[in-house]
Amino acid sequence: MNAQSLPQIAILGCGYVANMYRLTLAMHPDLRLVGVYDRERSRCETMARLTGAKAYADFQALLEDPATGIVLNLTNPSEHFETTRALLAAGKHVYSEKPLAMRLDQARELTTLAKANGVHLVSAPCTLLNPVAQTLWHAVDSSDAGRIRLVHAAMEDGMVPRAPVAKWINEAGVAWPAVDEYQVGCTVEHSGYVLTWLCAMFGPVTRMTAHTEELMPDKIPGLDLHSAPDLSVATLRFESGVVARLTNGLYADHDHQLRFFGDEGVLTVDDPRSDTSDIRLQTYRTIRRRRFLQKRGRKLPKRGGPEKIVGYRGSQTRDFCRAIADMAQAIAAGRAPYTGADFALHITEVTLACHFGTHPSGAEAGFDGGLDQMPYVPTTRFDPIAPLP
Numbered sequence: 442m443n444a445q446s447l448p449q450i451a452i453l454g455c456g457y458v459a460n461m462y463r464l465t466l467a468m469h470p471d472l473r474l475v476g477v478y479d480r481e482r483s484r485c486e487t488m489a490r491l492t493g494a495k496a497y498a499d500f501q502a503l504l505e506d507p508a509t510g511i512v513l514n515l516t517n518p519s520e521h522f523e524t525t526r527a528l529l530a531a532g533k534h535v536y537s538e539k540p541l542a543m544r545l546d547q548a549r550e551l552t553t554l555a556k557a558n559g560v561h562l563v564s565a566p567c568t569l570l571n572p573v574a575q576t577l578w579h580a581v582d583s584s585d586a587g588r589i590r591l592v593h594a595a596m597e598d599g600m601v602p603r604a605p606v607a608k609w610i611n612e613a614g615v616a617w618p619a620v621d622e623y624q625v626g627c628t629v630e631h632s633g634y635v636l637t638w639l640c641a642m643f644g645p646v647t648r649m650t651a652h653t654e655e656l657m658p659d660k661i662p663g664l665d666l667h668s669a670p671d672l673s674v675a676t677l678r679f680e681s682g683v684v685a686r687l688t689n690g691l692y693a694d695h696d697h698q699l700r701f702f703g704d705e706g707v708l709t710v711d712d713p714r715s716d717t718s719d720i721r722l723q724t725y726r727t728i729r730r731r732r733f734l735q736k737r738g739r740k741l742p743k744r745g746g747p748e749k750i751v752g753y754r755g756s757q758t759r760d761f762c763r764a765i766a767d768m769a770q771a772i773a774a775g776r777a778p779y780t781g782a783d784f785a786l787h788i789t790e791v792t793l794a795c796h797f798g799t800h801p802s803g804a805e806a807g808f809d810g811g812l813d814q815m816p817y818v819p820t821t822r823f824d825p826i827a828p829l830p
């Protein structure tokens with residue numbers, strides 16, 4: 442498919458993460474970025490200069506631009522609902538950074554609006570399409586470790602509040618938005634990397650419990666931040682019967698390990714946020730009266746072979762534009778994207794339930810009946826998703 446047949450793209454929000462999209466967009470020469478907008482004019486003009494796209498004068502100009510078919514909504518999560526609603530109402534397809542909204546009722550409204558207007562709504566992260574996820578998925582389906590019954594997943598980022606975050610400045614000159622990150626919360630920011638994989642492989646979450654805490658209200662000494670959990674521990678049961686334990690945090694030692702426990706062995710991914718992470722298979726051995734795992738096991742060759750990801754400053758190695766490319770190709774071909782609005786809505790519901798859990802602010806999350814009763818039974822679903830051929 443050539444560039445002329447694909448819908449053109451605009452970026453809304455030129456903050457820290459937009460730089461990763463800018464740099465990895467170069468890996469998809471068929472995609473064309475035509476416009477950018479940020480209410481902070483200097484960021485907007487810098488992104489326009491770096492990409493060669495035009496800088497919209499205001500948000501309305503972006504909405505009214507007939508040349509733009511897909512908009513990447515990279516605004517702050519608190520602004521996702523209002524901005525995405527306006528984009529969908531204007532007939533734009535939207536690829537949203539996670540989550541769709543910070544309230545479940547608002548996320549439902551966006552999904553309903555997208556369907557009513559005949560446009561697509563897809564949410565980050567896009568790592569489900571990468572070789573690591575797809576290799577792991579095929580290993581699960583092939584029973585390489587036997588039947589999978591339990592998953593342990595950690596999204597612990599280490600002691601970020603005491604790290605030199607003021608030095609985290611990207612190639613576009615934008616600093617890591619510490620205040621926003623802390624006030625949004627690590628669960629909202631990070632759980633999607635695990636939830637998208639597990640829900641695709643094992644079906645919707647059918648029952649869950651979650652407990653949350655704010656361990657460090659003094660993340661920025663002297664600054665009174667809006668309270669948000671910086672630790673969450675959730676137990677999730679999926680439609681297939683698989684059970685997962687998921688932790689998110691900004692206090693414990695750095696750990697992004699994802700482990701699938703099966704009857705015959707264990708599959709381990711070092712970091713599901715990385716498109717280049719190793720996948721290891723350890724199988725059980727029995728000697729006399731002992732049953733134990735191989736110490737290291739073997740690396741699984743990645744489906745499609747190794748990839749070279751465009752480098753950028755930061756802890757992640759990822760092509761941020763995989764799902765955008767799939768979305769553009771789907772629109773041109775008249776098919777549905779690999780993941781769509783119903784999938785994004787379910788991931789949003791489970792993410793928010795993990796994030797708010799027992800936290801008092803859960804009453805503000807837009808859940809019917811609130812979240813004060815655990816276990817919680819999610820109300821959203823999505824059609825089954827198959828691994829890529």
